Amino acid sequence: MWRKMQLDPRIENLENASLGEVISLPVFEDDIGAGLVPTLSRGLYTNPFDCIREYVQNSVDSRARNVSVKATGNSVYIIDDGFGMSVSEIISARKLGVSEKDMRFKVGFRGIGIYSAAAFCKKIVISSKKKGDEKTYVFTLDCEEYFKAIPRPDNIDKIDKVSLSKALEKATSFTVEVSFLEEDQGTMVQLEEVSTFFMQAFQDENELKRYILRNLPIDFHEDFEYKSLINEKIRSLDPSYNPITLSLELDHSESVNIFRPIIPNLDTPNFKEIKDELGNTMAICWGCLHKPSDGKRGKIPKKFSDFFGFVYKYKGFTIGTNNDLKPIFTTGSGTLFEWYTGEVYVVDIKIIPDAPRSGFESNETYKYFYKKVEETLRSYQSEAEKYRGHERALERLNEIKNNLQSWKIEFGQQDLFRIAEINSLLRNQKASLTTIKLELSPEMVKDAEAVEEEINGFSRKIEIFRKKKNSETRKSASQNPEDENPRNDDSQNNTSSTESGQNTQDSSSKSTLEKPDSVSTIAARSKIPLSTGAKEFIEVVDRGLKLYLGEETDEYKALIKFLSTRYS
């Protein structure tokens, strides 16, 4: 190593440079070490499942419709029915950090994805075949061999440092095989002798399924009613959008085809486009509001929590998580975020996802874009607020309708005390309706107005009834002015008339003015100017006292006597 450094011509070049001279020095092969691959693969792909995403990206880019992820024995397979690779393409696939993919149409563009599993297995074997080709091309990366070339802290002096290209050359190989079925096409990635840790992760079916659903461009279920609507809308703006059907096969569980789950009670998707200053589309957003018909309005059921709110998508792949966009929903600590399921599907290639797919590279375009995302999602939020207000108002309206029905039944019982209460409640309900109407949709406002009219009608009916009762009371009082001991009889008559609605003329022939046998008659005799409401209230008090104390009790009699003396 020391000798090599001495022979490095760049040293002499730099040493002999005059002061201030700008020198361009060549980059030699040895300047880029083999350690770059593990640094990238371990650093970028922290979750063992990330390598699945990387290989599925290649499947999606090759327009595969079906992808199978299979873990069996000590191998993991990712197989697709995409276009496959030609001889030149498979040679290019080995390139590190060099991608010939067009970003407008392809999701993978960094040229590191195929090395993503290098740290997890002993060998990566990629076999690919194009339709009509008689040959299958196989690329093998012997990861074990490759890692031998990388010094570790415990053997740093024992191994000659090897350049990246030399290590890759030594650890990779290509073979050509004959294919029997010319019509076949596709690519198979086989991760051989996968580490125990990785294999154990693969046995956690639920976690793997969750990762796939959250991160990969999994298609909607056939039975999801808005599947075509959403897919076609996205495809109209991003022709490379290619949702896939993925089958997951693990040794100890049933093979499953993975689809996005059908969340029940979703409203028709609401599409909004985010445009740049020139009017070009940067992203298409869709959001379905959760609108259950059973009246249990609110967030999407918890079992679909991975689909709460909005998430960024890029070529169908998820960027970050749905928690990233939740802070934009500020109302009620973001409660309304969970009433939606939707996506912010980025189509502007100037908005570039970072390598771990955890966010976007920060640049001016992204800053502008994020502002627009905030605006758009806030508009979704206000629509949810409006919906929530409407639903609440509807609930209140239904409550009023129900109350009205039960009060009408109670009215038939002609309990004056209760009728007075109902009358007062009706006034409150009428006031509430004014607020409710503001929240309701125009068609529902008509419904509210009908309820309002019903309340008015009911109030008028109560008023007529009360006037009739007052006049009856006055009439009976004037017909019985001589009654010496009117209290018991009168109270009985009042009760009777209240309950039966009939005028009992014989027993009511007592003067309420001259015989103060109740609080009402005392009040009437006192000549105190009382409003109708006050008179009604005194009647209520009167009846309350009779009921609570009992008319025959000394306590009641003493009270009446006191009031009579006091106000005569």
Add this chain to the structure above:
Amino acid sequence: MSSIENSKFSGNENKIFITKNWDYPILSEFSEFLGRPLDYFGLSGPNLEDVIAWRNLLHRIRSVERHRQGEEGKIDKKNQSQAVLCAFRNNIKNVSIIQGNIEEVILTGIDCNQRIIPGACLANDFIYFEHTLVNLDFFGGIGYIKDGGITRIEAIKKLFERQSSTNFIFILNINVRDGIPNEINEYLQDYMKHHEDINFSRSAQWYLEQNLGKKYKLKAIVPILIKAIAEVFNFKTTCFPPLAYTGNGNAEMVHFVFSCEYGIGKLHRFSSQTPHQLLNLPLLEVSQGNLILPEQHPNYDFSGIANQVAFLSESIQADLRNQLDLIYKKS
């Protein structure tokens, strides 16, 4: 996607005939009897020919593939990936690859990664299998000796022990190449000593001494041997007529199918077929994709064939009847 150079494992017309016309109706009836599709365990080969032929009857497929080291290991890995790819291309779900040597997998219940194989469960420190279809191809012959022991016989014994509680169909393809170890010859001779039936002894003696080929000896011995092993582990077996055929690489093979019914109880179980009845099963042959009736042992009762092959399609049965008519005419 890739070719498998080792062509001896590829199918041929005789094997295709057996798979589709012989095994399929047996498996179909058994699946109907169980009321569910079957769980396959065995040597499907990298092109999954059997599995593809029986796909309508199968639920899970556990395919055992060898997992050796070095250059042989490369072929093994190729075979494994070929099987996986084949399943994908044919849209066959629930295919698991069990890595390991078939005998060792059966003997231990674990694969070469030290994991209990799919379709097995651990109970009372013993690994039980729950396969409803076991398909073993012993290309090297039943008497294959490894590490001084007849591991295939041992594996078959262990298979029945592990299959306890699970009814299954046992398909066994044996190459006559390695012949029959003396121990197995002696077994049939001992059987003759213990069965004083003169007809049984006469027929058995013919099988031991005949010069028509080793396939006849296998035909005579294997059903009796399997019956004896199965009964120890509380299985009653029914053996279908053995089929001789020429497989790939001109390998002379004999195809056996046993229906194995488990019975609860600690005492020995007895199959409905007696040793004499097993010996009186015909040896049929599949040649150039056709079922033919070759020479049978002396005093063979041809009248029983119709019942023994009643599960076959009407056209194949008619073909056999025609052959029988010719035999009767000649005699």
